[in-house]
Amino acid sequence: MTIGEKIKYFRSRIGITQAKLAELSGIHPVSIRKYETNKMTPQTEQIDKIAEALGVSSFAITGFENNIRLETIGDFMGLMIMLIKANIVLIDGEREEDDEYKPETVSFKINPLITKFxxxxxxxxxxxxxxxxxxxxxxxxxxxxxxxxxxxxxYEKCAAKYSDTPDKETLNVLDSLKETKEAIELELQRSNVMLGSKNGITVKISSDI
Known part of the structure; x- marks a missing residue:
């Protein structure tokens, strides 16, 4: 199924119209119609809104195959970032005064809501x-x-505290912090060194080269 077909499927399952989905998600009805007919592809923000309105996970719409691969160090870092953001993987350790974890104290564990299974x-x-x-x-x-x-x-602490402020300077600082965070996320995912390289370092070569 395409993303559009999945949106239509879940919408039909709960018995709401395209207009109602547009109302619940805050997305224009024309866009909903284009998504469902595959004339336009929703971005991550729109997918999250639609998923919330439909009462499903975003992954149920996008599909894990469109989000996860594990071939390179960059893939591994991207997966770790996603799992930590989603609170699937939790970091356990002591923080320094500057809020960074002490590396020697850090370990990772799976969220207890998952490990109970x-x-x-x-x-x-x-x-x-x-x-x-x-x-x-x-x-x-x-x-x-x-x-x-x-x-x-x-960023998460500041956004929770100041995201509703009308002060433009504060919002600019938040935007700047978000941009820095996202730039680091992208950089961490750049490595094309292959995982499990037993005979020395190997890299993934783009098919376009």
């Missing part, structure tokens, strides 16, 4: 999956993730 075994011993903590092996990748997390953490 799993159990962990080591040999014959069974553990609570909530107790399983993972550490990132490569120190440079850990530092990059923590650098991004610090800025993301700061």
């Amino acid at each position: 799993f159990k962990a075994n080591a040999g014959d011993t069974e553990y609570n999956a909530d107790d399983v903590l993972c550490r990132l092996k490569q120190e440079n990748l850990l530092k990059d993730i923590l650098r991004w997390e610090k800025i993301n953490y700061g």
Whole structure:
């Protein structure tokens, strides 16, 4: 199914019209019609609004295959960013005074809402999956993730506190912080070094070259 077909499917499942979906999502009815007929593709912001109006996950509309691949270090960093933002992967550790985590204290764990469906075994011993903590092996990748997390953490705190302010200067600072955060996210996803390169470093070459 295309994104448009999925939107139409979920809309039909809950029995609402295109006009009602437009009202609930705050998106123009003409755009909804174009999305469903594949004449226009919704951007991430519109997909999130439509998904919320339909009561489904954004992934249910876009499909995991359109969002996730895992071939390179850049792919891995992008996946980690997505999982942390979605609170699927949680960072456990101590923060410095500047709000950045101390690398030596950091471990990663799966959100308890997910781990409650799993159990962990080591040999014959069974553990609570909530107790399983993972550490990132490569120190440079850990530092990059923590650098991004610090800025993301700061942005989220500021946005929650000041996003409704009428003060233009404050909003400009928020926009600047958001741009910095997004630039770092993009940079972290640039590496084309392949994962699992056993015989030295290999890189993914673009098919356009």
